[in-house]
Structures are given as C-alpha cells and as structure tokens.
Amino acid sequence: MSAHTASDTTGERGKDTPAVVIDSVAKHFAEVHALRGFSAEIRYGRLTGLVGPDGAGKTTLMRIMTGLLVPNGGSVTLAGLDVVKDNDAIHIVSGYMPQRFGLYEDLSVMENMRLYAQLRGMNADQHTDIFESLLEFTRLGPFTKRLAGKLSGGMKQKLGLACALMARPEVLLLDEPGVGVDPVSRQDLWRMVQELTDEGMAVVWSTAYLDEAERCESVLLLNEGKLEFDGPPQELTDRIKQRSFRLTGVSDERRAVLSRALDLGTVGDGVIQGDAVRVVLRDGAGREEIDALADEAGAKLEPVQPRFEDAFIDLLGGGPGGTSALADRMDVVELDSDIAVSCKNLTKRFGDFTATDSVSFEVSRGEIFGLLGPNGAGKSTTFKMLCGLLKPTEGEAHVVGHDLRRATGAAKSQLGYMAQKFSLYGLLTVRQNLEFSAGVYGLEGAVKRERIDEMIETFDLKQYLTTSPDSLPLGFKQRLALACSLMHRPPVLFLDEPTSGVDPITRREFWTHINGLARKGVTVMVTTHFMDEAEYCDRVALMYRAKLIALDTPDALKHTSRSDKHPDPTMEDAFIHLVESADMEDEARADARAAA
Amino acid sequence: MRRLFNTFVSGRLRAQIVKELLSVLRDPRSRLIVFAPPLLQLLIFTFATTLEVRNANIAVYNQDAGRWSYEMEARVGVADFVDKLYTVRNRDELRRLIDQRKVIAALDMGPDFSRNIAAGGTGTLQVIVDGRRSNAGQITVGYLNAIAAEVGTDARKEPQRASPVVVRHWFNPNLIYRWFVVPALSGILVFFSALMITALSIARERELGTFDQLLVSPTTTLEIIVAKTVPALAIGTVLGLLMIAAAAFPFGVPFTGSFWLLLPSLLLFILSVVGIGLMISAVSATQQQAIMGAFAIGVPAVLMSGFATPVENMPVALQWMAQGIPLTHFLIIVEGTFLKAMPASDIVTNTWPLAVIALVTLTAATLLVRSRLQ
Numbered sequence: 010m011s012a013h014t015a016s017d018t019t020g021e022r023g024k025d026t027p028a029v030v031i032d033s034v035a036k037h038f039a040e041v042h043a044l045r046g047f048s049a050e051i052r053y054g055r056l057t058g059l060v061g062p063d064g065a066g067k068t069t070l071m072r073i074m075t076g077l078l079v080p081n082g083g084s085v086t087l088a089g090l091d092v093v094k095d096n097d098a099i100h101i102v103s104g105y106m107p108q109r110f111g112l113y114e115d116l117s118v119m120e121n122m123r124l125y126a127q128l129r130g131m132n133a134d135q136h137t138d139i140f141e142s143l144l145e146f147t148r149l150g151p152f153t154k155r156l157a158g159k160l161s162g163g164m165k166q167k168l169g170l171a172c173a174l175m176a177r178p179e180v181l182l183l184d185e186p187g188v189g190v191d192p193v194s195r196q197d198l199w200r201m202v203q204e205l206t207d208e209g210m211a212v213v214w215s216t217a218y219l220d221e222a223e224r225c226e227s228v229l230l231l232n233e234g235k236l237e238f239d240g241p242p243q244e245l246t247d248r249i250k251q252r253s254f255r256l257t258g259v260s261d262e263r264r265a266v267l268s269r270a271l272d273l274g275t276v277g278d279g280v281i282q283g284d285a286v287r288v289v290l291r292d293g294a295g296r297e298e299i300d301a302l303a304d305e306a307g308a309k310l311e312p313v314q315p316r317f318e319d320a321f322i323d324l325l326g327g328g329p330g331g332t333s334a335l336a337d338r339m340d341v342v343e344l345d346s347d348i349a350v351s352c353k354n355l356t357k358r359f360g361d362f363t364a365t366d367s368v369s370f371e372v373s374r375g376e377i378f379g380l381l382g383p384n385g386a387g388k389s390t391t392f393k394m395l396c397g398l399l400k401p402t403e404g405e406a407h408v409v410g411h412d413l414r415r416a417t418g419a420a421k422s423q424l425g426y427m428a429q430k431f432s433l434y435g436l437l438t439v440r441q442n443l444e445f446s447a448g449v450y451g452l453e454g455a456v457k458r459e460r461i462d463e464m465i466e467t468f469d470l471k472q473y474l475t476t477s478p479d480s481l482p483l484g485f486k487q488r489l490a491l492a493c494s495l496m497h498r499p500p501v502l503f504l505d506e507p508t509s510g511v512d513p514i515t516r517r518e519f520w521t522h523i524n525g526l527a528r529k530g531v532t533v534m535v536t537t538h539f540m541d542e543a544e545y546c547d548r549v550a551l552m553y554r555a556k557l558i559a560l561d562t563p564d565a566l567k568h569t570s571r572s573d574k575h576p577d578p579t580m581e582d583a584f585i586h587l588v589e590s591a592d593m594e595d596e597a598r599a600d601a602r603a604a605a
Numbered sequence: 606m607r608r609l610f611n612t613f614v615s616g617r618l619r620a621q622i623v624k625e626l627l628s629v630l631r632d633p634r635s636r637l638i639v640f641a642p643p644l645l646q647l648l649i650f651t652f653a654t655t656l657e658v659r660n661a662n663i664a665v666y667n668q669d670a671g672r673w674s675y676e677m678e679a680r681v682g683v684a685d686f687v688d689k690l691y692t693v694r695n696r697d698e699l700r701r702l703i704d705q706r707k708v709i710a711a712l713d714m715g716p717d718f719s720r721n722i723a724a725g726g727t728g729t730l731q732v733i734v735d736g737r738r739s740n741a742g743q744i745t746v747g748y749l750n751a752i753a754a755e756v757g758t759d760a761r762k763e764p765q766r767a768s769p770v771v772v773r774h775w776f777n778p779n780l781i782y783r784w785f786v787v788p789a790l791s792g793i794l795v796f797f798s799a800l801m802i803t804a805l806s807i808a809r810e811r812e813l814g815t816f817d818q819l820l821v822s823p824t825t826t827l828e829i830i831v832a833k834t835v836p837a838l839a840i841g842t843v844l845g846l847l848m849i850a851a852a853a854f855p856f857g858v859p860f861t862g863s864f865w866l867l868l869p870s871l872l873l874f875i876l877s878v879v880g881i882g883l884m885i886s887a888v889s890a891t892q893q894q895a896i897m898g899a900f901a902i903g904v905p906a907v908l909m910s911g912f913a914t915p916v917e918n919m920p921v922a923l924q925w926m927a928q929g930i931p932l933t934h935f936l937i938i939v940e941g942t943f944l945k946a947m948p949a950s951d952i953v954t955n956t957w958p959l960a961v962i963a964l965v966t967l968t969a970a971t972l973l974v975r976s977r978l979q
Contacts, residue, residue, distance in 0.1 A: 396821050397820070397821055398817055398820055398821060417823075418823045418825070419823075421821055421822060421823040422822075422823040424821065426817070426818060426821040428814050428817055428818060429814070430814055431814075432813060432814035432815045432817065432818045433815070434624060434628065434813070434815055435813065436627060436628045436631045436632050437624060437627050437628070437631070441623075441624070441627060444620065444623075445620050445621075445623070445624045447620070448616050448617060448619060448620020448621070448623075449617050449620050449621060449819070449822045449824055450617070450822055450823065451615065451616055451617050451823065452616070453616040457616075503821070
C-alpha cells in the first residue's frame with residue numbers, strides 16, 4: 010500500500026503544513042445558509058472528523074473542498090491549490106468518496122477499478138501492482154469477479170474507497186462512509202483509514218454519529234453552518250469531565266428520576282442508559298441539587314467518563330427540560346390485559362426469501378420496546394407486520410387484544426404510527442395536517458376541535474399554523490408528526506426510526522415526550538439504529554438474518570458481551586458481539602452437519 | 606350497501622377528500638399537468654393542426670397552346686387553396702421546383718391535351734406530387750381532381766347530365782374540420798387529466814411515506830379509493846364542461862343533442878378513467894413511474910380510440926381492444942351529441958360499456974391497493 014500513497018510527499022510538507030486551509034468560507038442556496046463563514050485547517054497524517062447533525066453543512070463543505078461547488082465567499086486551499094482557480098488540479102490531488110459512491114453495479118469489482126483508473130488517465134494494464142495492493146488493503150481480493158451491485162453495503166464502501174485511492178491522493182475526503190454499514194464492516198473501515206493516516210495522508214471523515222467523532226484525532230464540529238469546535242475531541246469532552254455523573258440503582262424509577270433531574274436548574278443534559286440515568290451538570294453548577302435528588306430516590310451517584318455527544322449538547326447550551334407537556338395532558342392508559350402487543354411465530358416470506366422467521370414476543374403495557382438489527386435483518390418487516398402494514402405469511406400478531414388479521418380496523422384505531430422522515434403532507438398547511446389526522450381517525454365536532462387546539466398549545470405550533478410542514482424547523486416538524494400520531498390517544502405507539510437525521514437536542518426533546526408517555530402507560534414500539542437510543546428501551550429485541558437472536562434489557566445484553574477486552578461494553582459492542590456469536594453458531598452447526 | 610352508505614357519511618372520508626383536493630390544487634406539478642395541456646391543446650389542435658391544405662404552391666408545365674389547357678391553368682391559379690402558381694418551360698425546371706420543395710404538386714399537360722378534348726376524346730394530364738408530403742399531397746390531388754372534373758364538364762358542349770354522383774355530407778355538410786376535432790378534444794383532455802390526477806395520487810403519497818401513515822389508520826381501502834376518485838371526478842367534470850362550452854360557443858360547433866344525457870355519460874366516462882389511473886398508481890412506487898405508466902397507457906388509448914383513425918378500419922383484434930378503451934365510447938357519445946342529436950337509446954348503447962369498464966377498473970384498483978398490504 011505504501012507504494013502509492015502520500016508518503017513520498019510528507020517528507021517535504023511535514024506533518025505541520027496544513028493539507029486544507031478553509032478561509033472564512035460561506036455558501037448559501039437561495040435563502041438557506043449552508044455555511045456561515047468560518048475558517049479552519051486540516052492537517053496531513055491525521056484523521057479529521059467533520060462532525061455535525063444532518064443539515065449542519067458537512068456535505069456542502071466537502072463538495073467545496075473537492076471543487077464541485079463554488080463558495081459564495083472566502084476561499085479554500087487544498088494541498089496548496091485554490092479549489093476554484095486550480096479546479097482541474099484539485100481532482101488529481103484529492104480523492105473523494107461521496108455518500109453513495111458512483112459504482113457501476115453491473116460491472117465487476119475489477120472492472121470498476123479498471124474503469125476508475127482509466128478515468129484518472131492511468132493505463133489500467135500497467136498498474137496491476139496498484140490494483141493488487143488496493144485489493145489486499147481492502148480485503149476484496151477474493152471478490153474481484155463479483156458484480157458491484159451484489160456486494161454488501163460494507164463491501165461497496167470498501168470498493169468505493171479503493172477507487173477513490175486509485176490516483177494516490179494527498180487528501181482523502183470521505184462523506185459519511187459509516188452510513189448503511191454494519192458495525193463489523195465499520196471496524197474494518199476505521200482500520201484502513203488508520204493505516205492511510207499513518208502513511209501521511211490527510212483523511213477527512215464526515216459523520217452525523219457523534220460517537221464516531223471520538224475516534225478522530227481532530228474534529229471540526231459543525232452546527233447550522235457554524236463551526237462550533239475545532240480541536241481534538243478529548244479537549245471538548247474534558248470540559249465536562251467533572252460534571253458527568255451516573256445515577257445507578259434507580260431501575261424502576263429511572264424515567265421519573267430523569268424527568269426530575271432534567272427539571273433541576275443545575276442539570277444541563279441527561280439520558281437513560283440501561284438501568285441507570287446519566288446526567289451532565291451545567292458549567293459552574295454545584296452538586297448539591299443532584300445529590301439531594303439521588304438521596305431522595307435512593308440512588309447512587311458516581312462520576313463517569315464524559316462522552317462527545319454530551320459535550321456537544323453542553324456546547325450548545327444544554328438540552329430541553331424533563332417535563333413533557335404532552336404526557337401531562339394524556340390520561341393514564343388502562344387496558345384489560347397487561348399485554349399490549351404480542352406476536353407468535355410471526356413469519357413473512359417473499360417468494361423463496363424469508364424476511365422474518367418465526368418471531369415471538371410479548372410487550373407489556375407501558376413498556377418501551379426496541380427492535381434492533383443490521384440492515385436487511387428483518388426488523389422493518391417484523392415492525393410492519395405488527396402495525397398492520399404487511400400481512401404475515403404465518404403466525405399472528407395482536408395489538409391490545411385485537412388480531413391484526415381479522416379486526417384490522419379495531420386494532421388500527423388502537424395504535425399510533427410515526428414513520429421515519431415524519432410522513433407529513435407538505436402540500437397541506439400545519440393546521441390542515443392536524444385536521445386530516447384527527448379526521449382520518451374518526452374524530453369529529455367538539456372533540457376534534459378540542460384535541461387540535463390542545464396539540465397546538467402543547468407543541469407551541471401556533472406561529473406555524475398556515476405554513477407548510479416542509480418549511481418548518483426540524484424540531485417542530487417532529488413535534489407535528491408526533492402530534493398527528495397521538496391525536497386519537499392511542500394506547501400503543503409505533504415509532505419507525507423516529508430520530509434518524511435529527512440533531513441530538515431535538516432527539517432529547519423527543520425522548521422526553523416518549524418517556525413521559527411511557528410513564529402514563531402508553532406502550533412504545535421503536536426501531537432505531539442509534540445504539541445509545543436503545544438504552545432508553547426497557548427491553549431490546551435484536552434481529553439477525555430474519556431471526557430473533559436476543560431479547561433482554563439493555564444492561565443484560567451489554568453484560569453478556571463483557572470480556573477482558575471490553576470491561577464496560579457499550580451497546581454497540583454488545584451488538585457486534587451478539588451478531589458475531591450468531592455467525593459462529595451458524596458455522597459450528599454447518600460444520601457439524603458436514604462432519605455428519 | 607349499508608357499509609357503503611356509512612363510508613360516504615364518515616368523517617374519515619370527509620377528511621381524506623379535503624386532503625386529496627388540497628393536494629391536487631396546491632401541488633404546482635399536478636396543477637401544471639391538469640390545467641396547462643387542455644389550454645395548449647385547445648389552441649394547437651384548433652388553430653395549428655388542420656387536415657385542410659391551404660397556401661399550396663403548384664407548378665404548371667403547359668406544352669399545349671389550346672383552350673382547355675389554359676382554362677385548366679387559369680382555374681388552378683385562382684383556386685382558394687393555391688398561393689402561388691409557377692409556370693415552367695421544361696421538365697428539368699419542374700423537377701427542380703419539386704426537389705426544392707417550392708411546390709407540392711405539378712401539372713404536366715401534353716401538346717395534344719386540347720386537341721383530344723376538341724375531338725371528343727379524353728384530355729389526359731399528369732399530376733406529379735411530392736411524395737415526401739404524402740398527406741397534404743393527396744389532399745391536393747383531390748382538389749386538383751375536382752377542378753379537372755369541372756373543366757371536363759364545361760368541355761362537353763351539349764348540356765350534359767350532371768355528374769353521376771353528388772356527395773352530400775350529413776351532419777357536417779361543409780366538412781368543417783373543427784366540428785369534428787373540438788368536441789373530441791373535450792373527451793381527450795378529460796381523459797388525460799383524470800388519468801394523471803389519479804395516477805399521481807397514490808404514487809405521490811407512497812413517495813412521501815404518507816401512504817403507510819394512511820394504511821395504519823383505521824380507514825378502509827374502499828374509503829381510500831373513494832377519496833381519491835372525488836377530486837378527479839370534480840376536476841374532470843369542470844374541465845369537460847368547460848371544453849364542451851368552448852366547442853359550443855367560441856367555436857360555434859352546433860350542439861344538437863341533449864345536455865342532460867351528455868352529463869351522466871361524462872361522469873361515467875371519468876369514473877372509468879379514474880379506475881385505470883388508480884390501477885397505474887397502485888403499482889407505481891414513484892411519481893415518475895406513475896407518469897410513465899399514464900403515458901404508456903394513455904397515448905395508445907387515444908390513438909386506438911377512433912380519434913385518429915376510424916375503429917372500423919383497424920384489424921379485428923384491435924377493434925376488440927378498442928372496445929375496452931373508455932375514450933372510444935365517449936367519443937361516439939360526444940360527437941353524436943354535438944352533430945347528430947344522438948337519441949337516448951344510442952347513448953345508452955355506448956354508456957353501458959363505460960359502466961362496465963368503470964366497475965371492473967375500480968374494483969381492480971381496490972384489490973391492487975389491498976394486495977399491496979399482503
């Protein structure tokens with residue numbers, strides 16, 4: 010690999026020469042300010058994280074750095090070349106991997122690589138050594154003849170990386186390489202990037218996952234087009250070092266404790282972490298209030314390692330309060346039975362392919378139940394069968410005692426559903442959306458008016474009533490979607506990746522409402538790919554290859570993966586461990602069969 | 606039946622109908638698709654496209670010095686459809702004029718043209734037509750034929766019996782092209798608007814993700830279909846009536862039949878188209894697919910409906926297929942109502958197939974939406 014990376018250039022440039030100089034760069038699209046004018050430097054031999062929630066301006070900055078967009082103000086210099094004036098040269102010194110790398114799906118791995126070599130003006134036949142080292146580096150060697158379209162998400166990213174590395178770039182720009190890649194392949198990507206930076210290349214890794222930022226040597230933290238932080242991630246987390254605590258021993262009361270903690274003036278941020286509650290105190294605040302709360306709740310308060318996401322929230326001035334105005338207005342849900350949702354041998358086959366294979370579980374009233382799994386593991390199929398969007402091939406599903414196969418109408422009026430991307434009618438105004446949701450659930454007359462007014466007041470939507478949901482700020486969009494799905498006061502709420510693409514503060518507010526609802530007895534079913542969000546769940550079902558491979562509380566799942574290597578495993582560690590052991594079991598079974 | 610009635614009065618349905626109407630009227634894309642083509646087509650079809658030949662240039666190579674060839678040349682020269690008459694002196698010149706598209710047709714009269722007529726024989730002249738413009742060329746030949754026939758009649762000195770056949774066109778005696786096209790346009794435009802509105806409706810919701818939201822609510826498939834039918838029905842009816850009014854008033858096409866028979870036929874026609882549109886929408890994942898589907902079905906349907914070529918001239922298999930196209934039946938009704946004062950019995954003959962098509966396609970659309978739930 011070392012034969013064709015930037016290693017030969019590091020000698021003259023040194024580690025201290027900036028690879029990219031961003032000088033008060035600004036970009037706006039019509040009314041939208043994507044970048045609000047900031048300066049920063051990116052250095053050689055380092056992995057720099059470009060971190061921020063969706064819409065923060067990460068992709069815009071990436072595209073300016075590769076010369077695909079012209080900034081409205083300021084300038085960017087990459088490897089000593091101005092991205093506007095020396096546009097042609099930029100494409101030679103930089104390698105860019107967009108979010109969806111333009112692989113030709115009908116060409117094989119090798120054909121894709123040859124094509125990219127030729128596009129770079131290289132003679133494909135003379136560079137077999139480069140191909141070999143790239144294939145070895147990406148571990149794609151055994152798959153050279155496979156069509157790119159048939160590769161898994163992780164392998165596609167690796168092939169994209171191989172193509173981007175073809176022309177020995179000095180600066181490598183990776184736009185959200187971790188999206189759609191399962192945790193195991195993600196480890197592989199990190200390893201490759203590490204090798205590249207060791208050889209002196211400047212690598213920029215953009216991500217919306219704040220936990221990925223902790224693995225970068227340096228971080229540019231963007232929020233709403235502004236640079237909030239520039240430096241090593243440790244520096245940011247150190248700011249809240251003495252202020253991060255964990256309250257343990259509050260298992261049954263953790264939601265109430267979190268809610269009360271967040272309402273304290275001295276607490277800036279807090280989340281649920283399995284059986285414990287994690288809080289961050291405001292800058293300069295004393296421990297007295299939280300100590301008092303811990304005593305009252307009979308909890309143990311211990312200092313913990315701060316996380317990057319907590320530091321980010323702290324930087325933005327803390328998260329929302331702990332009281333959900335929505336939940337306060339809801340009546341306590343009473344059900345005839347303690348089981349709110351159940352399924353038995355639930356199976357779905359599409360032709361020969363089994364998407365969900367005999368899944369059974371029961372969810373009790375007031376429980377937050379998480380459904381997790383890698384892409385294509387069957388979690389959305391299972392979820393869709395539970396809320397009546399798909400008919401099971403075999404088995405049955407019940408919502409509040411109603412069979413989804415027979416009493417569909419009755420079952421459906423008992424559930425609320427909030428989809429990814431919120432599914433609002435952009436052509437209708439906010440008020441018309443509310444009226445539609447109320448109407449479609451059969452609310453009429455005074456009740457309808459009352460509920461709509463209530464939602465407007467609870468979620469503070471008054472100022473937006475005549476605008477389209479499309480032009481709402483993200484946080485309000487989410488409030489509206491939640492309002493629409495709760496208009497008919499359902500005892501069961503289904504959330505399909507409710508917070509993907511949402512900034513952490515909006516996410517906190519959302520979970521405040523969900524926690525409040527759960528305390529009122531609303532049962533919540535949620536799918537997510539944020540591992541830290543799984544911590545909010547009472548129980549988590551992990552699906553892999555159409556099967557339910559684990560079902561337990563988050564802490565118990567983490568406990569099973571505890572080892573010498575990971576004494577205090579995260580949810581992601583647990584996830585990787587469980588998926589890998591399921592793979593090993595499969596292999597062992599296959600071996601046993603072969604032996605027999 | 607009771608269930609159907611409950612469906613119609615429920616608040617759920619009202620909420621959905623309001624949503625559908627607002628979606629169509631507030632979506633700039635569907636507004637464009639619904640309202641721009643009718644206006645454009647009305648203008649294009651009625652003013653630009655016409656099957657009549659006007660402003661044609663004709664060349665004449667007259668080798669004869671006699672009376673009848675001059676008569677012929679003079680009459681062609683003053684004919685309405687002729688713009689310019691080129692007199693040429695040799696064949697090369699004639700060939701060049703046609704080659705360069707200066708003329709659409711040329712008359713070549715031999716030296717013995719008048720002599721033969723004077724001798725009581727037949728005067729023969731040659732007409733050379735530009736085959737590259739075959740349609741207009743053929744029509745020009747027709748006009749020239751008529752002139753030649755007139756000259757021939759005059760050439761007989763004794764008063765002759767009138768020419769054996771005199772054609773009189775009933776219902777449209779002057780064969781005014783617009784009398785045929787404008788009423789038919791009302792059918793075609795309603796067909797495309799209703800098809801587009803409905804084809805986009807489910808696909809749009811699927812693209813936005815709101816269709817799942819709708820499916821998890823207690824609303825029934827029947828309600829979804831009804832709610833999506835209403836806006837198309839309302840907009841289609843308004844458009845259709847506007848087009849019919851445009852035909853009757855500004856264009857002066859005689860409206861001889863019964864409006865009260867035409868209106869229910871129009872409604873049935875729209876319903877049958879809505880069924881087709883919803884079927885397309887139910888199987889499309891995106892709006893783009895839906896638009897492609899609507900064109901893939903819509904364009905052949907218009908071509909086979911009898912608007913462009915008479916259904917009777919098509920192969921038997923295609924004639925059968927044409928019976929399944931709602932537009933085929935509605936064109937007969939609307940043309941008949943305008944020009945022929947079509948009686949109720951004839952209208953019913955063409956409305957019941959519409960009712961059958963509507964029933965079949967709407968049922969199929971409902972089943973398709975339901976099967977998508979699997």
